[in-house]
């Protein structure tokens with residue numbers, strides 16, 4: 001489970017903390033889960049908040065599981081009116097536990113708030129030493145194992161790991177796609193799960209059974225090739241009524257998103273998505289039939305050319321071999337892979353590899369999600385849509401004009417970049433395995449910026465007609 005955050009000002013740590021808590025508490029055996037938080041802001045505040053959250057999680061997760069709480073992001077759970085909702089335990093014991101939990105959450109919230117007002121921790125010592133003399137865009141890698149699941153007691157929590165990848169002004173960091181690639185490598189070394197869920201820091205898990213739902217889809221298909229990833233369509237909480245800024249993606253989700261399920265499947269939307277690790281490592285659907293035995297012998301990648309893209313870390317390449325073979329090779333403890341994890345998070349690790357071009361999260365567009373999904377569909381993979389009730393994840397859409405406009409501009413630019421790049425869907429249909437109708441669905445999305453011209457002219461038309469006293473619609477005739 002990957003959570004990305006980039007800026008503690010724009011994305012307040014309390015929101016990230018809630019997302020992490022909701023993920024830590026999902027209904028799934030905890031020793032099979034690990035939560036990795038990527039912090040592109042290299043912020044001691046984010047780290048401090050997570051440290052406090054890890055302590056709170058030890059109370060919160062058992063509480064949620066014991067009383068089968070449905071909403072496991074505390075800020076949303078406690079924001080509802082204080083009377084118990086239907087289906088919830090009414091016993092005195094539960095009420096007391098709930099009140100204690102509310103107090104504890106309030107303490108956590110206050111600590112984080114105080115920390116963001118003052119500069120906490122005031123002296124960067126102890127756990128925080130790594131953050132001294134760091135700048136947002138110029139600092140070495142910081143990896144902190146915050147919780148480790150030793151696989152013993154049933155009450156244990158998933159692993160929780162904090163990563164702030166190395167950044168240097170001279171080296172491109174590729175924004176979120178870069179962060180996702182580092183997360184993929186580090187998690188490959190540490191836990192190497194065959195499936196990866198990624199969410200934005202402001203998207204909490206709203207349905208505690210979501211992992212089970214997604215697994216049913218991923219494992220329920222007859223052939224793996226039928227499903228490269230499972231996308232839970234984006235829904236938002238407290239969105240503005242009637243979506244005046246169009247950023248709740250109603251059309252994309254309700255109509256197009258569900259419509260293309262019948263072709264090759266939904267777009268990858270950047271959040272709320274379960275990916276197969278193999279697919280991210282560049283597997284083709286055909287590989288699933290032949291198992292690609294030649295690539296691997298004794299669990300080691302053999303062909304030199306197949307190493308391209310995975311870099312120089314031997315330990316990482318081994319983990320890739322296991323992932324491609326479908327073996328689980330959970331390393332015994334997280335600490336043993338820490339050194340290699342630092343190596344693969346360096347900003348030069350990807351030089352001379354195919355990362356971002358052939359494998360991993362794709363570089364070259366600010367909407368790396370659509371580009372990555374397109375690259376997967378172009379290889380002939382399908383994807384599936386997961387729409388459980390209640391919705392799987394709920395996110396936060398910008399509620400004001402300027403923020404929405406920045407977001408729309410970024411999306412429009414990113415989509416246009418894909419349209420004119422050599423990875424455009426037209427190329428994918430003509431020369432690769434993208435289905436024709438899927439190509440049309442991508443073109444609808446990618447031409448979004450171009451559509452603004454006729455839309456703008458259409459919007460000007462009424463004003464023009466009023467000024468010139470003409471009309472563009474047929475006149476209603478009255479007798």
Ligand SMILES: O=c1ccn([C@@H]2O[C@H](COP(=O)(O)OP(=O)(O)O[C@H]3O[C@H](CO)[C@@H](O)[C@H](O)[C@H]3O)[C@@H](O)[C@H]2O)c(=O)[nH]1
Pocket residue numbers: 004005006007011038040174175176179199200201202269270271366367368369407410411414
């Ligand atoms: O350098 C960066 C920039 C962003 N992010 C993270 O990426 C996510 C999405 O960024 P945001 O600025 O919030 O973009 P949105 O427009 O809200 O996100 C939508 O659009 C993005 C593509 O532009 C997708 O990646 C997202 O999943 C999708 O929800 C957030 O968790 C950020 O913390 C990073 O980790 N590093």
Ligand SMILES: [Mn+2]
Pocket residue numbers: 200202
């Ligand atoms: Mn966002």
